[in-house]
Structure formats: structure tokens, C-alpha cells
Amino acid sequence: xxxxxxxxRTLASAAAGTLFVPRGAAxxxxxxxxxxxxxxxxxxxxxxxxxxxxxxxxxxxxRMVVEWSTRAxxxxxxxxxxxxxxxxxxxxxxxxxxxxxxDQTIAYRVLFQDLADLKTWSLPAEGRFRSAPGxxxxxxxxxxxxxxxxxxxxxxxxxxxxxxxxxxxWGIDSARGGLRTYxxxxxxxxxxxxxxxxxxxxxxxxxxxVPLDDGSTWRNLVTPAKAKVAETLEEFRGNxxxxxxxxxxxxxxxxxxxxxxxxxxxxxNNWYPTELLDDPRYxxxxxALLAARAKRAFLEHNPIRYRGDDPERxxxxxxxxxxxxxxxxxMRSYRAPNSPNTQxxxxxxxxxxxxxxxDWLMESLALSRAAWKVVASDMPLGLVVGDGPAHFEAVxxxxxxxxxxxxxxxxxxxxxxxxxxxxxxxxxxxDVHYAAAHHYHPERARFRDFDPFWEFVAGPLxxxxxxxxxxxxxxxxxxxxxxxxxGMKPNRPPSEGLQFFGTLDIDHRSRALTxxxxxxxxxxxxxxxxxPEPSLSGRARRS
Numbered sequence: 100x101x102x103x104x105x106x107x108r109t110l111a112s113a114a115a116g117t118l119f120v121p122r123g124a125a126x127x128x129x130x131x132x133x134x135x136x137x138x139x140x141x142x143x144x145x146x147x148x149x150x151x152x153x154x155x156x157x158x159x160x161x162r163m164v165v166e167w168s169t170r171a172x173x174x175x176x177x178x179x180x181x182x183x184x185x186x187x188x189x190x191x192x193x194x195x196x197x198x199x200x201x202d203q204t205i206a207y208r209v210l211f212q213d214l215a216d217l218k219t220w221s222l223p224a225e226g227r228f229r230s231a232p233g234x235x236x237x238x239x240x241x242x243x244x245x246x247x248x249x250x251x252x253x254x255x256x257x258x259x260x261x262x263x264x265x266x267x268x269w270g271i272d273s274a275r276g277g278l279r280t281y282x283x284x285x286x287x288x289x290x291x292x293x294x295x296x297x298x299x300x301x302x303x304x305x306x307x308x309v310p311l312d313d314g315s316t317w318r319n320l321v322t323p324a325k326a327k328v329a330e331t332l333e334e335f336r337g338n339x340x341x342x343x344x345x346x347x348x349x350x351x352x353x354x355x356x357x358x359x360x361x362x363x364x365x366x367x368n369n370w371y372p373t374e375l376l377d378d379p380r381y382x383x384x385x386x387a388l389l390a391a392r393a394k395r396a397f398l399e400h401n402p403i404r405y406r407g408d409d410p411e412r413x414x415x416x417x418x419x420x421x422x423x424x425x426x427x428x429x430m431r432s433y434r435a436p437n438s439p440n441t442q443x444x445x446x447x448x449x450x451x452x453x454x455x456x457x458d459w460l461m462e463s464l465a466l467s468r469a470a471w472k473v474v475a476s477d478m479p480l481g482l483v484v485g486d487g488p489a490h491f492e493a494v495x496x497x498x499x500x501x502x503x504x505x506x507x508x509x510x511x512x513x514x515x516x517x518x519x520x521x522x523x524x525x526x527x528x529x530d531v532h533y534a535a536a537h538h539y540h541p542e543r544a545r546f547r548d549f550d551p552f553w554e555f556v557a558g559p560l561x562x563x564x565x566x567x568x569x570x571x572x573x574x575x576x577x578x579x580x581x582x583x584x585x586g587m588k589p590n591r592p593p594s595e596g597l598q599f600f601g602t603l604d605i606d607h608r609s610r611a612l613t614x615x616x617x618x619x620x621x622x623x624x625x626x627x628x629x630x631p632e633p634s635l636s637g638r639a640r641r642s
Contacts, residue, residue, distance in 0.1 A: 135161040135211035137224035139343040142352035143207070144359060144402025146231055146291065147418050149199045151356065153207055154402040155224050156191045156340075157184050161211035163192035169203045171227075183214060189336045191399045199230040202253065202420075226353030229290050232420030252421045252470075252607035259289035259355075260475065261600035262529020264342055266300040266364060266562030267590050268309055270319035271345050278342070278561040280598050281351040283621045287602065291417075292355045293425060295529040295558070296362025296477035298401070299338040301329035301393060303364065309592070317592060320344065328367070330383045335365075335396035358417050359401045360427050362477035362530060366393040369486045371436050394432075414456050416463050422605045424469035426460060428452060430478045430493075437486040440496035440504030451494065451505040461512060465519045470610045470631055472521070473603065476528040480509055480554055481537060481576035482568040484530070493530070495571035502546050506573055513549035513574070522550070522632040525612065527601060529558035533566035534582030534599035534616045536625055544575030553629065555614050557601035563590035564597040580625035582616060596620070 136158040145152050153165050163181035166173065181194035199205060208223035232252070261280065271277050284292065305325045309317040319325075322344075324337020342348055363370050366389055367381075374386040383389055394411055406412050414429040433453030442449045452460065464472055478484065484493035491497070494505050502510040516524060535556040541547035554576070566583055570576045582599055591597050598619040605612050610631040616624045 131222065134219060135159055135213050135221040137209065137211065137221045139340065140349040140352055141207070141209045141224040141226050142357060142402050143226065143228045144357040145404040145415070145417060146228060146356045147404075148231055149197055149201070150404075151196045151199060151205070151228065151230065152193050152402040152404050153196060153209060154191065154193045154400075155209040155211075156189070156343075156400075157211040157221060158190060160185055160214040161190075161221070162214060163194060164210045164212060165194045165196065165207060166210075167196060167199075167205050167207040169200060169205060171206050173206065173208070184211065189333075189396070189399050193402060195404060201230060202232045203230050204228075205230050224353075228354070228356040231418065252610075255607050256419060256422045256605045257287070257289045258291055258293060258419075258423065258425070258473065258603045259284050259287065259600055260293040260295055260527045260529070260603075261557045261560045262295040262362070262477070263297040263364075263532055263559035263562040264294075264299065265305075265325075265338075266297060266303055266532075266559060268303065268305060268319075269317065269562055269593050270305040270321070270325065270341070272318050272594075273320065274318065275594055276347075277345045278347045279593070280560045280600060280619050281345070281347040283617070283619060284600055285347075285351045285354055287621065289355055289602065291358060291419065291425070292351075293358045293427070293473075293475045293527065294360060294560075295475055295527065296360045296431075297364040297530070297558075297562070298359060298361065298397070299335075299342065300364045300562070301335055301338050302367040304328060311592060311594065312588075315594075317594065328380045329393070330381060330389060332392045332396060335393050336400065339396060339400035357402060358425055358427050358475065359403060360429065360475060360477045361394075361397050361413060362431055363492075365397050366390045366431075369437060369492050370431075371434050372432070373436055414459070416467075418469070421468075422470045422607060422610065424463075424467045424472050426463060426472065426474045428460060428474060428476050429456065430476060437490040437492055438504070439489055440491040440506075441498065442504045442507075445507040445511070449504050449507055451508050457508055457512065461515045464516060464521050464524065467521075470523060471603075471605055471612050472524045474524060474526045476526055478530050479528045479537075479556055480526065481539065481570045481574055482531055482556075483571050484568060495573065497569065497571055499572045500545050502573055506546075506571075509574070510546050510548075513546075517548060517550050523612075523629075524552055525603070525614070525629070526552065526554040527603070528554065528556055531556060531566055531568050532559045532562060532564050533597070534558070534580070534601070534618075534624065535567070535578060536580040536614070536616065536627065537570070537576045538579050540575045540577070542575065543572065543577060545573050547575075549574070553614065553627075555601050555603075555616065557599045557616060559593075559598055560600065561593050561598060563592065564595070565589045565591075579627070580616065582618075582624055593619070599624075
């Protein structure tokens with residue numbers, strides 16, 4: 100049994116054998132309905148340096164309190180009183196833990212104190228996570244401006260990733276095990292999980308029953324928020340709460356730290372900020388207004404650290420010790436309208452990352468001293484993702500020639516990384532609803548001013564399976580693995596087993612990275628070992 104599983108069993112045994120009574124409680128509550136609820140569980144995200152975000156939700160105005168310990172028994176617990184969960188935040192709240200010891204399993208429990216009756220407390224929502232190996236850099240500690248040295252790696256690191264949850268009409272069918280991929284990933288005990296977007300399908304209502312090709316019926320749990328497209332803030336919130344009804348998701352959230360991106364279905368399919376809808380399902384036609392409500396719900400319901408300079412910023416770097424930096428990017432918030440994507444010169448109409456984010460990404464990658472730099476993207480680089488008959492949704496335009504349109508941003512980034520000798524950059528993504536491994540090389544490309552790199556695609560977590568999608572040869576990609584059968588009928592249900600996730604394992608001795616693609620049962624479908632290359636990145640780092 101692993102140390103982590105032993106810790107979890109100890110934590111569960113302690114919880115089962117002890118009735119937790121919060122400090123200041125004057126009485127025990129027999130009826131759980133009289134307490135603030137913690138039925139949606141808790142989750143942890145953006146674990147960096149000595150910090151971590153702990154998130155939870157209740158059902159009434161209540162004060163969030165978090166206790167944490169390095170012992171499953173909580174004998175040395177520290178307590179942090181957090182903010183009030185109010186209707187204005189959908190009764191969600193978060194606490195930014197600090198002062199965590201490096202590289203420890205941290206047990207935590209979340210409680211809510213009823214603000215209308217201060218003697219009434221919720222039952223605890225409990226979980227655990229692994230703290231980061233050590234302090235890192237100014238990105239994690241912007242107030243200090245101090246660059247911390249990275250210690251030598253003392254253990255291996257495992258990252259898991261995927262995308263696409265409750266899409267194309269496939270919701271929670273409890274008789275079929277619910278959202279099973281989450282449980283499979285939990286059992287592999289990753290140090291962190293990156294959700295590459297489409298965390299909900301706000302534009303995907305659910306029907307109570309869906310007939311399957313084998314003559315059986317898929318039976319969805321349906322809530323009011325999932326009965327129509329989301330337009331109001333409450334409807335967007337309800338989409339997140341729907342996913343938390345699944346026990347696999349709640350168990351996973353309690354035990355795996357997360358880095359969460361967003362993509363299009365958090366708002367609606369293929370959206371861009373200046374779009375006006377011509378869709379009879381929507382009474383609200385302004386996508387800018389829908390996106391504002393959607394982003395508020397996204398930030399409320401995920402453990403993302405708010406930034407003082409831009410509390411709505413989604414792109415960020417998560418330093419994970421000497422072996423790994425994760426760069427979570429945002430290809431949605433700053434994009435220009437979808438177009439034929441063939442502009443010859445860069446400008447406002449070719450924006451995808453946008454100037455500020457692109458500059459941040461280049462500088463951050465160049466300054467990184469991690470052995471591996473993983474760019475987590477909500478959309479793939481070389482796959483041709485269309486938006487209607489003539490426009491394009493992602494980077495590639497299908498022309499196959501020199502970079503045009505949105506490809507110009509990626510060309511600038513790749514050229515910069517080569518010029519700055521930034522090595523060991525790997526891309527992970529989802530979006531296209533199948534698993535694949537792509538190797539990019541200048542010898543196959545029309546644009547050749549870059550170093551070879553890998554892009555790994557995984558998903559869906561629990562949604563319809565599609566594909567494959569054509570590759571654009573501009574950056575020289577080659578398919579090394581395709582996880583679906585040729586000629587597959589589109590929108591395969593989760594019951595057919597074509598649900599995918601990936602893992603990256605970094606060996607702390609050799610610093611080699613092993614990328615694997617898995618199916619819903621956890622079987623390894625593809626694996627490749629990547630030795631680290633000598634890197635000169637970080638030489639211009641501030642000290």
C-alpha cells in the first residue's frame with residue numbers, strides 16, 4: 100500500500116471514529132438539515148510554493164473555516180477563518196492557505212459556521228493534497244520580489260490531464276457508474292490534475308433518456324440548470340453544481356490538487372467576445388454579457404487563486420518544484436472573431452492569446468528553471484478545428500503553408516523559444532474529444548525556425564467521442580498515436596469506453612519524462628519516454 104493511500108485510510112478511520120465538534124459549539128445537532136451543508140465537498144487548486152487554495156460551498160450564509168495538518172489525526176491542526184459564503188458568490192468560498200511545509204501530505208477539513216446562528220456548524224468536508232516541493236519564484240510570491248532557489252528533486256512527479264465533462268447530452272447515469280474516468284484517475288494518485296477546459300457544457304442541455312445503438316437507454320440525472328442552455332448567472336452556477344452531484348467527482352476533488360482552464364463550452368460553442376448570437380435557444384444575444392456571467396461562475400466554482408492586478412485572469416504559472424512548471428494558458432478571453440484565419444500580418448484580427456499573454460508566456464518560459472515546462476492549452480496547435488464552413492476556431496487554418504492568421508502567434512512563440520534555448524517544453528491539451536500524440540519537427544514543416552516538440556491530446560473525461568481531425572502541416576506535426584478507430588461513428592457515448600486521459604511522469608533521478616495516454620479503465624494505450632535536453636533557459640532570470 101502506498102504512503103498516500105495509508106494516509107487516506109488513517110484519515111477516514113479518524114473521521115469515522117471521532118465526532119468532530121468545532122470550537123465554540125454549544126450543542127450537537129441531530130438533524131443535518133439544520134446545519135449548513137457541505138454536500139458538494141471541497142477541492143484544492145493552484146498549489147504553489149507554500150500556498151494552496153481550498154474551495155467549498157454551502158447552502159446558506161455561513162463563515163468558511165479551514166483546518167489543516169500534516170497528520171491524519173489532526174493533532175497539530177492549524178485553523179484559518181475564511182470569508183463568508185453569501186448569495187452573491189453562490190454560497191461558495193475559498194481560503195488561500197499559506198505557510199505549508201514543503202512536500203508533505205496535507206490533510207484538511209472545511210467547516211461552515213451558520214451566520215444566523217453562530218452555535219450551529221456544518222459537518223466537515225475533508226480531503227488531502229500534496230504540498231509543493233519548495234518555494235520557487237516571484238510568480239508564486241509577487242509581494243516579495245524574491246527569487247527562491249530550487250532544491251534538488253527528492254521524488255517523482257505525476258501530472259494527469261484531460262478535458263470535456265458532461266458534453267453532447269451525456270450526463271450522470273448512476274446505473275452506469277456516473278463519471279467513471281474521475282475515479283480511474285484518482286486511483287493513479289497524481290500529484291496534480293490539469294483540466295484543459297470544457298469543465299461544463301453550459302450550452303448542452305440534458306434529456307432524461309437517450310436511446311443507444313445497442314437498444315439500451317442512457318438515463319440522465321437532470322436538474323433545472325441542465326434542462327436548458329445557460330444564460331443567467333444562476334444557470335451557469337447550476338452547471339457546475341450538477342457535476343458535483345457525482346460521487347466520483349467529489350472523491351477526486353477531495354484527493355487531487357487541480358489546475359483548471361476554461362474553453363468555449365463554459366459559455367457556448369466556439370464563442371468569441373464580440374459575437375452576437377443568432378440562436379433561437381438564447382433570449383440574450385450578447386456573448387460578451389453571457390461570457391461575463393459565465394466567467395464569474397467559473398471563478399466562483401473552481402479553486403483558482405485570484406490575482407490582485409486582474410482578478411478575472413485565467414492564465415497563470417503553477418510552479419511544481421525543480422522538475423515541473425505548468426503554464427496554464429487562455430485561448431478564449433482575448434481572441435479576435437473567428438475568421439478564415441489567413442491574414443498575412445499579425446494584428447488585432449489575428450489575436451488568440453493576445454499580446455499581453457503571449458509576452459507573459461514567452462518571458463515565463465525563458466525564466467523557468469524547471470526540468471520540464473508543460474504548456475496546458477485549451478485548444479490544440481496543429482489540428483484543424485473549424486467554425487462553420489469557412490471560419491476556424493483554433494490555431495490552424497488548414498492551408499498547410501507558411502504561418503497565417505492565428506498561426507503567427509504560435510510561430511512567434513516557437514521562434515522565441517529556439518532563440519532563447521528553452522528546451523523540454525511539452526504541450527498538453529484536449530478539446531477534440533479523442534486521444535492522440537503529435538510530434539512537431541521543423542524538417543516536416545513550412546515554418547522551420549523552431550525546435551522539435553511534443554503535443555499530447557486527451558479527452559473526453561465524460562462526453563461524446565469524435566474525430567479524428569485533420570492536421571495542418573505548417574509546423575510539421577506527425578501523428579504518433581491515435582486513440583480511436585478509423586471510420587468511427589461520431590458522438591460515441593461514455594458507455595462505449597472511448598473516454599481518455601493522459602499522465603506525465605517525471606523521474607527525479609534521470610529527469611526523464613514518460614507520457615502515457617489511458618482509457619476510462621486506466622489501460623495504457625500509448626507511452627513514450629522523453630529524455631531531458633540540456634537547457635540554457637533561466638540564464639536571464641532576475642536575482
